[in-house]
Amino acid sequence: MSTGSLPFNPHLATLPVYVPGRPIDEVAREHGLDPASVIKLASNENPLGPSPRAVAAMGEVVRNLHLYPDGSAFHFKRRLAAKLGIDPAHLVVGNGSNEILEFVGHAFMRPGDEVVASQHCFAVYPIVTALFGAKLVLVPAAPDFGADIDAMLAAITPRTTVVFLANPNNPTGTLTRGEDVLRLIEGVPSRVLLVLDEAYIEFLEDPVDSVAAVRDGSRPNLLLARTFSKIFGLAGLRLGYGIASREVVAALEKVRQPFNINSIAQAGALAALDDDAHIVATRANNRAGRELLEAGFARLGLRYVPSHANFVLVDVVDGNRVFSELQRRGVIVRPMGGYGLGGWVRVTVGTPSENARFLACLGEVLGKP
Ligand SMILES: Cc1ncc(COP(=O)(O)O)c(C=O)c1O
Incomplete structure (x- = not known):
């Protein structure tokens, strides 16, 4: 019987693969460590844990898991819309904001299309772009590692269908200032979708009101991903959302699976939305921890990128070695070779004791205890 080769999608051959932060159990097993002694500062998670209100609400839903979830996420969207001061028709929900980014690929990318993003952009943009056979146009970053907005606008051609910008950006932690965000929103032609990825916006003290351009209907080509x-501490739940014009939401709804947000996620997120105490505590812990890390890097004579998010990118000269040595000591950070930053690691802000332990281990690994 002839076998032949399977008709794999040719785009898979060159598709970049997302490498996640390493799980605690796996690292503990590999190095013979007690999992309780391992700390993970590798995936920009919330070190204070999930919102306690969310945990309580999720426990309630479990007895109804024989029923399908509400496919329209009615209660969650209605509460979220009220918080944002928009109509629920401007919202689309995703299994993590990564799924919103994938919806963008389904709805806006065909082979030969161009997608503009900044150098050091979030890893999922190149993946989604390649998956749909579109071409990524990477614009060199500014010297401070931030996005060069003028250069991004100049990179838009008649073939461009999507522009991605994360603000603050992962993995650099850089912020595009309010006036530059508005310049980008105004400068991207109306026939191009602008995706502003605001995964870390809640960590900012004074964020630009990017929702305004959706609320007032002035930018039908803008999609905000959150x-x-x-900050809500619910990474394991997988819930993200998009805020956009009715027209864009209608397109993304067509590619969304009917029950992509499970009932536990809907209940947990609904409760977390109103847990102001948890959000305030997380922001305060983050601010103090980030300052501590940055001061620690300065003391160790290391170059770092001043961060506006819940992680810091630091130049340790040999990122892989430092990553491995820290891992042996039960501290998981993220090596940055996949981002073309082989000398660097990215560390998530932890609790005060986690930050202190990380800095002590880092000093030891670098021979500067
Ligand atoms: C900039 C950015 N966008 C999106 C995401 C995806 O987050 P999630 O799919 O968990 O919502 C991340 C996660 O690290 C991120 O850093």
Whole structure:
């Protein structure tokens, strides 16, 4: 019987693969460590844990798991819309904001299309772009590692269908200032979708009101992507959302699976939305921890990128070695070779004791205890 080769999608051959932060159990097993002694500062999660209100609400839903979830996420969207001051028709929900980014690929990318993003952009943009056979146009970053907005605008051609910008950006932690965000929103032609990825926006003290351009209907080509994985501490739940014009939401709804957000996620996120105490505590812990890490890097004579998010990118000269040595000591960070930053690691802000332990281990690994 002839076998032949399977008709794999040719785009898979060159598709970049997302490498996640390493799980605690796996690292503990590999190095013979007690899992309780391992700390993970590798995936920009919330070190204070999930919102306690969310945990209580999720426990309630479990007895109804024989029923399908509400496919329209009615209660969650209605509460979220009220918080944002928009109509629920401007919202689309995703299994993590990564799924919103994938919806963008389904709805806006065909082979030969161009997608503009900045150098050091979030890893999922190149993946989604390649998956749909579109071409990524990477614009060199500014010297401070931030996005060069003028250069991004100049990179738009008649073939461009999507522009991605994360603000603050992962993995650099850089912020595009309010006036530059508005310049980008105004400068991207109306025939191009602008995706502003605001996964870390809740960590900012004074964020630009990017929702305004959706609320007032002035930018039908704007999509904001947000998540419950970061400040809300619900990364394991997988819930993100998009805010956009009715026209864009209608397109993304067509590619969304009917029950992509499970009932536990809907209940947990609904409760987390109103848990102001948890959000305030997380922001305060993050601010103090980030300052501590940055001061620690300065003391160790290391170059770092001043961060506006819940992680810091630091130049340790040999990122892989430092990553491995820290891992042996039960501290998981993220090596940055996959981002073309082989000398660097990215560390998530932890609890005060986690930050202190990380800095002590880092000093030891670098021979500067
Ligand atoms: C910039 C950015 N966008 C999106 C995501 C995806 O988050 P999630 O799919 O958990 O919502 C992340 C996660 O690290 C991120 O850093």
